[in-house]
Amino acid sequence: MEVCGTHTMAIARSGLKGLLPSWLELISGPGCPVCVTDASYLDQAMHLAGRVEAPVIATYGDMVRVPGRNGSLAEARARGASVEVVYSASKAVELAANHPDRQVVFLAVGFETTAPGTAMALARARRERLANFSVLVAHKLILPAMRALLAAGDVRIDGFLCPGHVSVIIGYGAYADLARDFHRPCVVAGFDPPQILAGVSAILDQLAAGEATAGSVYPSASAEGNPTAMKLLDEVFVPADATWRGIGVIPASGLVLREAWREFDAETRFDLPKIESHDPVGCRCGEVIRGLCRPWDCGLFGRRCTPRDAVGPCMVSSEGACSAAYKYDPARRFSRQ
Amino acid sequence: MVDKEHIQLAHGGGGELTAELIEGVILPALGGPQRPGRLTDAAIVPAGGVKFAFTTDSYVVRPLEFPGGDIGKLAVAGTVNDLSVMGAKPLAMSLALVIREGFEIALLGRLLESAGRTAREAGVSIVTGDTKVVEYGACDGLVINTSSIGLMHEKAALGFERVQTGDAILLSGPLGEHAMAVMSKRRGLSFTSELASDCASIAALSRSLLDRFGRDVHFMRDPTRGGLAAVLADLAEATGRGIEIREAAIPVNRAARAAAEMLGLDLLSAANEGKLVAVVAAEVAEQAVEVLARHDIAAHAAFVGVVGEPGDHPLVEMVTSIGGRRVVQRPYGEDLPRIC
Numbered sequence: 001m002e003v004c005g006t007h008t009m010a011i012a013r014s015g016l017k018g019l020l021p022s023w024l025e026l027i028s029g030p031g032c033p034v035c036v037t038d039a040s041y042l043d044q045a046m047h048l049a050g051r052v053e054a055p056v057i058a059t060y061g062d063m064v065r066v067p068g069r070n071g072s073l074a075e076a077r078a079r080g081a082s083v084e085v086v087y088s089a090s091k092a093v094e095l096a097a098n099h100p101d102r103q104v105v106f107l108a109v110g111f112e113t114t115a116p117g118t119a120m121a122l123a124r125a126r127r128e129r130l131a132n133f134s135v136l137v138a139h140k141l142i143l144p145a146m147r148a149l150l151a152a153g154d155v156r157i158d159g160f161l162c163p164g165h166v167s168v169i170i171g172y173g174a175y176a177d178l179a180r181d182f183h184r185p186c187v188v189a190g191f192d193p194p195q196i197l198a199g200v201s202a203i204l205d206q207l208a209a210g211e212a213t214a215g216s217v218y219p220s221a222s223a224e225g226n227p228t229a230m231k232l233l234d235e236v237f238v239p240a241d242a243t244w245r246g247i248g249v250i251p252a253s254g255l256v257l258r259e260a261w262r263e264f265d266a267e268t269r270f271d272l273p274k275i276e277s278h279d280p281v282g283c284r285c286g287e288v289i290r291g292l293c294r295p296w297d298c299g300l301f302g303r304r305c306t307p308r309d310a311v312g313p314c315m316v317s318s319e320g321a322c323s324a325a326y327k328y329d330p331a332r333r334f335s336r337q
Numbered sequence: 338m339v340d341k342e343h344i345q346l347a348h349g350g351g352g353e354l355t356a357e358l359i360e361g362v363i364l365p366a367l368g369g370p371q372r373p374g375r376l377t378d379a380a381i382v383p384a385g386g387v388k389f390a391f392t393t394d395s396y397v398v399r400p401l402e403f404p405g406g407d408i409g410k411l412a413v414a415g416t417v418n419d420l421s422v423m424g425a426k427p428l429a430m431s432l433a434l435v436i437r438e439g440f441e442i443a444l445l446g447r448l449l450e451s452a453g454r455t456a457r458e459a460g461v462s463i464v465t466g467d468t469k470v471v472e473y474g475a476c477d478g479l480v481i482n483t484s485s486i487g488l489m490h491e492k493a494a495l496g497f498e499r500v501q502t503g504d505a506i507l508l509s510g511p512l513g514e515h516a517m518a519v520m521s522k523r524r525g526l527s528f529t530s531e532l533a534s535d536c537a538s539i540a541a542l543s544r545s546l547l548d549r550f551g552r553d554v555h556f557m558r559d560p561t562r563g564g565l566a567a568v569l570a571d572l573a574e575a576t577g578r579g580i581e582i583r584e585a586a587i588p589v590n591r592a593a594r595a596a597a598e599m600l601g602l603d604l605l606s607a608a609n610e611g612k613l614v615a616v617v618a619a620e621v622a623e624q625a626v627e628v629l630a631r632h633d634i635a636a637h638a639a640f641v642g643v644v645g646e647p648g649d650h651p652l653v654e655m656v657t658s659i660g661g662r663r664v665v666q667r668p669y670g671e672d673l674p675r676i677c
Binding site for chain 1: 340343344345346347353354524525526599600601652654655656657658659660661662663664666
């Protein structure tokens with residue numbers, strides 16, 4: 001199983017699956033940040049965008065088309081809401097610095113790759129005393145999800161291809177306990193096809209030798225990761241229980257702001273209501289991200305749910321498994337015509 | 338569920354939604370004699386035994402000035418290119434401006450000087466125009482529309498209906514330079530290597546091909562909004578034939594590729610403003626590449642794919658650099674707003 005949206009896309013774009021032997025299957029796990037974010041988060045963002053005197057919603061491009069209960073942020077923007085696509089948290093805080101007259105709320109989603117960026121943006125906001133910047137946090141940690149999947153035991157996973165960028169931050173040593181506890185090889189790989197194949201090959205070597213350790217074929221990932229980034233994360237965030245779409249609550253799997261940084265929490269600042277959200281009828285995104293359901297096995301795939309008219313985030317997100325299958329896999333394109 | 342009552346930014350992307358808007362709303366509303374649903378870069382207007390080509394385009398690119406060009410240069414080159422790929426030589430051009438109150442006059446001058454220079458280089462005269470000013474907030478800076486009339490090349494016999502199984506697909510150079518240069522400037526990204534728009538007139542490229550190969554040139558298009566992916570999707574759909582391209586054959590600009598990776602964009606659907614896609618008879622493919630490569634702007638011209646057999650569900654597929662296969666799909670349309 002790969003647990004990284006960038007891997008999902010790289011594999012799909014290179015047509016790699018079609019080249020693998022029939023006894024080897026690469027399945028996608030909960031690696032797409034947008035796909036694993038609970039529907040209620042998007043509805044909270046929409047609620048904010050729709051207010052009188054709404055703040056500017058600064059968001060990664062991927063969130064913009066995810067359909068919530070009342071449409072997407074892109075649709076809200078078309079009706080006049082202030083939604084700005086940013087490529088990094090630093091651009092979001094810069095927006096706030098450049099527009100002191102507007103409140104800016106940054107939709108802070110993503111795994112350990114993007115969380116340090118959010119932390120740095122908050123550090124800047126504090127340093128420059130920006131009263132108009134806040135974050136709606138939905139950062140997630142990948143290891144608890146991997147453990148939860150293995151503990152649930154309803155999907156056959158023989159090894160994990162681990163995310164390159166996340167591992168640069170957390171270090172590949174972070175997977176050692178999981179590898180040992182569940183006896184599954186964990187290998188970090190980068191994102192081009194030769195890297196992915198090298199990672200898969202390393203996993204197969206371990207399986208053949210009956211070993212299960214944490215390793216890496218990605219030069220940028222060291223065993224200990226980036227201690228500066230980890231320290232920054234620890235200063236600003238603390239792990240908390242988090243709801244993963246389709247999986248439910250996983251203990252200590254998300255990040256929330258520490259008390260000392262709570263002034264930047266958008267939920268508090270804007271007194272956001274807790275919103276109960278449900279997945280649309282027939283949508284199996286939750287099962288897809290757990291690897292329980294292949295995209296083309298969902299009844300909506302290719303019919304009611306396509307990239308341009310998506311029901312769930314796995315199809316809308318540029319890193320979603322359904323989007324990858326629909327867009328790039330010739331064999332799947334017409335399995336539903 | 339997509340909001341179907343209001344225009345979305347994606348409707349201007351040149352992809353699926355744009356096509357739907359045109360076919361589903363605009364053409365039916367205009368009424369009158371309908372062209373069979375094939376949208377082309379310019380219209381052919383017969384008049385007294387002579388065939389003219391006529392085209393129009395509006396330019397809303399933001400930022401107005403970007404590495405390698407500006408909206409003035411783009412407005413002229415883009416329209417010249419639309420005529421060129423239809424097999425026409427531009428004769429005369431109109432240029433209409435919609436300017437927002439408060440716009441800096443010195444900047445306006447600079448942009449129009451650029452337009453004038455580009456027109457002179459392309460051998461077309463700007464003979465008429467219009468100027469409107471709108472109040473602050475009504476439009477974003479400057480919108481330019483150019484329309485142009487041209488004379489069809491005597492040997493031109495271009496169209497979807499001329500494309501055959503086995504035809505070669507040629508590309509005049511690396512993909513996505515314009516889109517990446519604009520997006521990088523827009524997003525405040527900078528690269529150590531030069532990343533400039535490829536904005537240029539491709540009139541000389543199309544003329545060379547027609548002069549030398551005449552009827553063996555079956556189809557031409559400039560891959561602007563929607564990129565190569567949109568052109569190939571149109572081809573597959575209109576001809577009912579599958580298309581196969583090879584990733585390894587596509588020329589690459591390393592800086593553009595790096596930008597695309599950082600921005601999460603696909604070069605296949607990224608806009609180009611100085612490139613030509615030509616579909617030619619298989620037997621002239623290699624010489625055609627050589628003819629193109631003699632031009633500076635097509636120094637890396639390459640043979641990138643073939644037109645396949647007719648089929649019920651014609652797909653555009655790419656053989657990837659590792660030998661896998663993937664579908665190249667028509668872009669949805671909002672990856673890059675305000676790109677041209």
